[in-house]
Amino acid sequence: MRAQPLLRVNDLKKHFYIPTGLFGQETIEVKAVDGVSFDLNAGETLGLVGESGCGKSTTGRTVLKLYRPTSGNVFFDEKDITSIPGEELNKLRTRIQMVFQDPYASLNPRHTVKTIVSEPLVIHGLMKGAELDERVKELMELVGLNPSYMKRFPHEFSGGQRQRIMIARALSVNPDFVVCDEPISALDVSIQAQVVNLLQNLQERLGVAYLFIAHDLSMVKHISHRIAVMYLGKIVELAGRHEIFDNPLHPYTQSLTSAVPIPSPKMERKRQRIILKGEPPSPANPPKGCVFHPRCPIARDICKTEVPQIAEVQPGHFAACHFAGTPIQDT
Amino acid sequence: MANKSISHGADSRLEIESTFKDRLSYLGRLLWRDRTGVVGILIFTTVVIAAVFAEFLTPYKPLDQDLYASKMPPMWEEEGSPEHPLGTDNLGRDMMARIFYGARVSLGVSFFGAIIAAILGVVLGAVAAYVGGRWDEIIMAPVNLVLSLPYLLFVVFIASVLGSSLLNVILIFGVTNSPIFARVTRGEVLKIRESAYVESAISAGARWWRVLLFHVMPNLVGPLVTLISFQISAMIFYEAGLGFIGLSVPPTVPSWGNMLSEGRRYISSYPWLTTMPGLAIMYTSLGMNLLGDWLRDVSDPRTRRSGR
């Protein structure tokens, strides 16, 4: 299974250029995604976590080519989708889909549920008429919505129901791969569980692979097989989901995992927290050397000058740190 | 917080059988909720009827002079007569006929002017937003220029250069008002294009024309119809203003502006020559403004509450 990954992302970069100066002649370069590599197997979920502004959403969009990558490659099924022509890419879009964060903004308010769910099928001319109707009904049942609601408009549904509509739409073309960009962060706790369970059930039944982007570590850990942690445009650590929590090698991952609350007062009292100082710097003006060094509790001189490369520190466990695995003294 | 969603609680209320009385009171509630729109549409409809059916609504022609019956006040004044309900002017022309026929000019000029402005402006704005870059700047520079000028002065200037004719007035209004449509369209298109549902359509494989046709256009209709409504009201004003200083349609055409311009000379002795066309303008403009206010509120389906 590992020999032929479904998706292979190689040194992907996405830099934005913001015009500035008197007449927009100068630009500020924002390195939103700065050299990200990972691969994803069929039927697998890779979690992508990080704080706001770390570039996780941009990564998802660039992988889908909603943004044109600045450099690097994305191989989908051994095809380099960064260089194929638009027509061929559009055909591939039947196999790659996306679920968006805000279920209130991502559904066209003027379209009925049926139009929304069937749009990918219609775009690719896969079905029409009664067959399309049947398919929409089937999809709505699949995601747990009453098919009789298909003539209704999005504003008549709650957030969780809207996210189900979004999922039905993404699954309409039987994709192999779905990018889920913070699909649950706008939802209430009890509804989050509904959507996450739905995503997991669908993966089991349909064998779809997810790139699951979120800031909620516990949820990412729950749904993912492997997890990549991002900080300021770079992946700082990537490993299996238990490995990354039981044995975090990067100091950022260590502090992140220690900061996530555990719903158990007894555990909470026993825990040692590593509380980072300061806040993430702006990607428009990243620090020299290791981007994490200004907040890092174990940084030394080398970290200020040399960028650590991501390396396989242990089998299947990657980290980008000069001192990967060094325990952090209680602060 | 009060999210009206299809939840268990809401369904139970749907099952209540509705009687005729319920439906009537429901209709009443709808009309009351949309009262500005109802009044606006009523006013607009009456003006359209007056303009279209002028021949049938009054026995007089707007240019028929009857010097024996000249300078008659409206019927509710002592010397008035029901034969000329709104009185006659200094040449004995029936005021009501002139106002009804005048509605044709005012509505025609403002309606076609607004349509031309909308078509021109939407194309310019959409191209600016869609193509972007240099083209955006090339299109928006003159648009912003026109929008930052003293508008009335420029329109007067152009009208005086081009000379008065119905077609000229329509074209002037159409062209000089297109920038506002361009700016609104550009803004809306940019907003819609950034929206998550367009991103979602693109990620599903939609080409640009599909996005334009199925996502951008339908969401543009609301703001544009609203703007057209306000613009019609504004253009009725502009026409009246131009007519007032003798720069609108030729003086023989019975337009409200021309009537004001003529009536002004007799304002102290025969005030109805001035008040009547002015009231007609005010009535129509009020209707279009009410309609516009209402359209602005309802054109967004998210603020539109479901009928329950």
Next chain:
Amino acid sequence: MLKYSFRKVGQSLLLAMGVLILAFAMVRMTGDPASLMMSRNASAEEREAFREVMGFNRPVLVQFGDWITHVFMGDFGDSLHFREPALPLVLQRLPATIRLAATGLAFAILIGIPLGLIAGFRANSLVDFFGRLIALLGQSIPNFWLGLILILIFAQRLGWFPVFGADKPESVVLPAFVLSLPVMGELLRLTRSAALEVRNEDFVRTAFSKGLHRYAIYIQHVLPNVAISLVSVIGVEFGYMLGGSIYIETVFAWPGMGQLVGQALGWRDFPLVQTIVVFTSLVVLGLNLLTDLIYALIDPRIRHGK
């Protein structure tokens, strides 16, 4: 702040250039400016001679270059009617127009903004209802017509104000009020919605949660934020009034630039009309620039921004 100001000044200069091009092109829109400016029964020789004098037979670009150079030196050409330079004629009329527009603006601000604030703070109250009515009527009544009606009632029937002219101090009241009505309505509407919006902002709730007095909250937290959104509008509206005074000045025989436009049109004195249009436009652009700069001064987000 400096960068912002430079950009705004640059934009204004570009717009000013645009105004000059537009005004120049408009006189030549029909192809033959000579027949535009002369009476219909002028002979062919007379026309030819006129073209020679005005330089209309030279290439268009040369004419434009010539005109622009003169404009930069303050020479907008000669009035055909008065046979003297047009700009001094316009400048002579400027104070009257400014007096009218400024009085009108004062009316609009003094009535529109307080009413708008009350309407915003007490939505759906009686004041709100009347405020919205005023705004709706301001939008729906053609103001030159209202001018005529007010002359009829207050000047002729009641004799409270002079019928026309600018001889007495109270002469300004009627025309300024009429001129201000649409602006008053617009300001009222905008103030109301700005007040409603700001009142519902989280930071106003924070101010209440700090236990500040109600009026301290309105004056220190709500008003400045409302004011910021109104500054740019007031500049634009003042420009509108300068340009829109043409009808009002005609109705009230107010000896300002607007009346001069009306008269110049009657004389087919296009150089004079052109001068007034260009001059007013430049004043309006200047006002807009001024507002943008004031805006930057009072909004810390721009003052301390990039």
Next chain:
Amino acid sequence: MASILKVKNLVTKFHTVDGVVNAVNDVSFLLEDGETLAIVGESGSGKSVSMMSIMGLLPMPPAKVEGGQALFNSKDGPVDLIQLPYEAMSDIRGGQIGFVFQDPGTSLNPILTIGKQISETLIRHLGISGREAKDKTVSLLAEVGIPDPTLRFDAFPFQLSGGMRQRVMIAIAVACAPRIVIADEPTTALDVTIQAQIVNLFKELRVKMGVSTIWITHDLGLVAGLADRVLVMYAGQILESAQVDELYENPKHPYTIGLLGALPRLDTQESKRLVSIDGTPPDSTILIHHCPFAWRCAHAFERCWNEKPALTTVGEKHTVACFYAMEEGR
């Protein structure tokens, strides 16, 4: 311990065009001196509205407090906050009860300096001069962990990061040494590492100032390490209330059990499915005369559809409003 705030039978409604929204339906609870009380619930559960209506911070209309009492042990003796006139209420707000709101990006006035926004509270309640207020503000800024406080005094909110702004909000809340701080989702808009900083700051201040805290949140995970006692709200009512250890180890109400099961945990190796609660909360425009959770409850039986369960004591300081839990308890 003595109680500092006692809320009884609070009812708050919103009169909207869509109908009457029953936001808070008969809520009663106590806040004890020095305690940290967490009010947990999902959006629309009334957790925030209940506190805001006690403090008179809701827009009225459409909101209306239609009944209930909120007895506050103020410096000048007990008062009923609901009955208090505006002037007396504003003496308490910011002076004896401080607030921290959810979104530090919008909760500070964008065009006033943070120094001004903190010192105006001091001047209002402590009656000190501008100069004294400035000195005190600078020391407050230092206390909440803002570097270069003297410099930052003149900073505008947009010049600070989200975490820094929330520290400013906290400085405003504790400026006048209040008896209670009400924190409404104060870390929801912040990133995990910043959330940890803010939670830590709260804990420090609590030790230092001994202030009672009401922490309104949707995050049961966060509450575990923070609160002494927890109230679980749903559809405008309190369904369960217990000491924090008891609630997490021995939850009684099916909703609480469901919520805890819906949370993924970092500390387990198992990968079983999350417990999900089917359905959505009821439409708040209908007045419910039975258990509001009955629609979504797996254990609902006839009685649950016929009457409304009242909060009943099932253990030490542990009350629950559920017929099923009560029967089981017997």
